Amino acid sequence: MKQRNTASIKRLTMMIFLVMYIIFFIITTLSLYSYSNYEFEKTEKLIKNFDTSLSQQIAEKLTSFSDISKYPLLIPDIDKLHEVLLSNKVNDIEQYNYLKYLCDMLLIQNDSINGAYLYDLKGRGVCSTRNNTNDKLKNPATEKWFIDTLESSNNTSIFPEIITANIYQSPSSNDGQLIALCRKIINVKTKEVTGLLLITIPKDEFLSIVKKDLPFTDQIVSIYDEKGFAILTTMNTDSIEFTQTQGKNILNNKNRPAIQYINNAPYLISYNVIPNTNWTLVNSIAKFDAYRINSLFIVVFVINIVFFMILFSVLYMFFNKRIFNPLKSLIANMNRNVENNLHNDFAYNKKDEIGILIKSYNEMKRRINDLININYKNQLEQKDLELKQLQNQINPHFIYNTLESIHMMAEINDDLDTSIMAQYFGSIIRYSMNRKINVVTLKEEISVIEHYIYLQKIRFDQLFSIENLISPEVLNCEIIKMIIQPLIENAIYHGLSECSSNGKIIIQGEHLLDNLVLTISDNGIGIEEDELQSLNDYINDKNNDYKGIALRNINKRLKLNYGEEYGLKIYSVVGKGTSMELTLPYITRE
Template sequence: MKKKKLVTSYLDLPVRFKILLWFIPLLLITVTVTGWYSYYTAKNQVLEKINIAQLEYTDQISSELDSISRDAVDFTNYLFLLSSVQQFLNPITQEDSISRRKQINEIVSSLLINQRDFQSLVLYSFRDDVPPLAINQTGVTSTMSFNEFKETYHFQEALKREVKPSWTLLTGDVNLFEGDSKTKIILTRFIKNSYTLKDLGIIVIGINVEELRNKYTTGLSNKAQLFILNNTNTVVTSTDEQWIGKGVNDIPYFKDLNDKISLTNDEMMLARSSTENGWDVLLLQPRKEILTELNTIKVWTLVVTALCFFAGVWFSWYVSLVITKPLKKLTKSMYLLQMGDFNQQVAFRGKDEIGKLGKGYDLMVQQIKKLIDDVYRSKLSQKEAELKSLQAQIHPHFLYNTLDTIFWKAQKKNDMEIAEMIYSLSQFFRLSLSDGKEFVTVGNELSLVENYLTIQKNRFSTKFTFEINALDSVKELLIPKLLIQPLVENALIHGLDSIDDNGFIYIHVHKEENDLLIEVMDNGIGIDKNKLKSLNDYLQSTEFKEPIVAERQGRPGYALINIIERLKIKYGSKSKMTIESKKGVGTKVTIRIPLSK
């Protein structure tokens, strides 16, 4: 039932709204999908480019770290081959050790100045009588003893690696360099005798973590975070100092599954590169911060989408107006045609479906108008023929002479009542026939009515009285004959039929602006409301029916139908007949005729 109601409501909508009902949702979906796809594509492209830039940045850092590690290894190899280093770690005499220490100090100091990434260097000899040599960027410094160093994690890792260099993180809790507690990345490597290949000592090179962090994190934007992990997944350096020295599992951004680092959620972007010695460079960047830069694109996408939508709605409204305007014109023309205006022409241009419809409609109206004109002529001719036939059946001169003879005989016998009736009847017939004329003056028509009422008054002396009121200027106007008498006869027969005395009929003819008004009133029994409505509906319609058919359908009788048809034929839709009545009070019939020259 609900579905049927919706279908009915849709079918009752104007064509313009039907077009918009389908077009606007389609337009909205199209514009929305297009705008979303454009933004989605732009977002993915931006994220992809940023990810590529991140990978390039981490690759660059990895390459630099590889370069630093190679330089450190080359540096140790160089020192390994120096005879002064060999003799310092295994001196013959104490004086020789002191001399070599000075020589090494000069060489290493110059090398440290050229290698800005290396902050400090320590040489440990396995011999107890050879003190360690510690040098930093400022010169000779002090360090812990070899026995203390052997207890550290760094020595144990170097021991495991044997010949290969060991990279470890030196934090502030291990005081390798006295007076310098900064976190460092240290390279620990055994130095062997160049002849016997026996271990002579250990070389330790320190790289300042803070300088590395400043070097690689400066310039990072959008809250990006950099992590450098060694081969044990320990944070060597990072943007945030709190993570230095901690394992990757301690960082909430990452999860380490089978040594494969991945993100814990999709809110971050990860770029990862690995160095030759197994270190990892990780760059994290929040997606939200990256997408903030896309807000401008998002806003413009929404603005353009909204503008396209509203422009599409306006355009669809305009198109629907152009399409439905001829149909609206056709509908209005059809309404006026229903109201009786048969001069309607829409005259559509174009040869499309609407143009063909308009051309067919114009042709149909012309044919209907021609057919109605033909019917009017036929009706008029038929009425005139009937009237002339009726007039021809009565020989006027014979009738007048006969009535005159009866009138004079009644006068001779002094029967004035009969004489008056005969005279009134003679005048009634004379005026009603009027020598076959179709139009008579108002005065003649009122004389005919007066004679008719005089005859009826003689029949019912106490039943009714009457009054006729019309100015002399009105009496000269021409109207169709026998227009008022049928109304008076209806008032007498139907209105006053049930009244025994004190009946009254009033006829008033006067002008109102450009119309002539004929009013016939009585104080009779009146008309029922339903029947009165039915009578007025019929009198206002433009449809003509045969009198017998009309009476069967509860419409006016022959007299009223004859009057209204004659008025429509002579004056068209400008003439009107209305009936006013109230049960038990009386009835008033008004005829309005347009005045013309």
């Protein structure tokens, strides 16, 4: 059974270490999880803000081009423009130069515009381009963008897939893809469409916005039209076919996936509709790049886990070697035959706490052996001592009965003063020697104090008077028995010792906050300031300058029973008197 208990202590220690390690592991894991969630939320917020900001930039770019396209409609001679476009003489030199001038003015509005074109309804047009010597315009009357613009209910249309072959008769092989904005030129008076304005912007202008300040290393940003065709993308040209497929799959699927695989790698996908367009911005970020946790945090996490695992293992082995095994051997030694084992010390050479315990155990065995040898003699001496104590002991009832006899004899002899003195003294003796009662009410204590004062007045021939100013509301409060009498005795023998007459002692009691405060004051000689400080230090065990123990005992009894905030405090003014203040908790007896 004892071996099982020893093993239980070992198992308990191991369980404590295991629980501590599990708690540490859980806390560390939760910290990592919390940190990861914080990083992931921060990443998702960053992605959302990036998508919103980028979409807004593209929308603002398109809006600025749309505002520029309004220029021909705001010129003072707008009627002339309508007249020229409806004259079927667009190619006449005067009309051509006029339209050419308008195109030039459009071109200088924004450096991103690389071409401005004005067409009549039959597709005859004039242009102004930047860094392009080809001025042989193609008649776009049969081109999809031309037809769609005229048929559209909107005043402007955006075409993300315009190429130079849609505009020129002989396009250059070096011309890149364009994004075009086409606006109807409408006569506001007749509500009649008189022509079309076409503005072209290289896709690279938008691509530069998309590529600028990408927050992630492995990030692909693409813009799709409403049919899922890629307008532009930051992906390399080798993967354009994938991008087109991705766009169709994403935009045609109501449940757009959050994760897609690109080149067999998982990517986090986010979507945002570009304002005022039917374009969708798709942001693809490598999952590893988006949800990357600081590698240093992971390393610290692993190091902490391994370190504390090793630490707990080492501590357990240390406890097993230095505590459990010695205790097991000590228990085995205790279980041997007691009579034979008392003469042999348990061998242990280390001077640690276990060594101190074993040393005490060996000393205990030697003492037990010595005690066994002298036990019989001690028992005889004890019996003799008890007999002597019984012989010398006076029964307290003998004192009570004797005082009662004196009281009765005095009454018989008509000695009233002696009778009262014997009666009062007996009540004081009976009250103080009652060991069964330690706590009394203030009213009971004051009743005995009045008997004591009566006897002292007779002793000192009425040299002092007593004034009781105790508030009636506190008379039912509980106090420790016999703590006021020593204070009154101290006031009589020390405070009033040099008063020949008119000595006065005032007893006060009141309820302050949650405390009962009792004050015994005298109008005696008072105490010097240095001596008063020394006396207060003495009753609080800070010095031993005085021989009397009554005041110190009262202070100790109060603090032991109620706490350090309670006790005795002495105040004094030389020549005016001394006050002794008792502070107790306010406890009333029901």
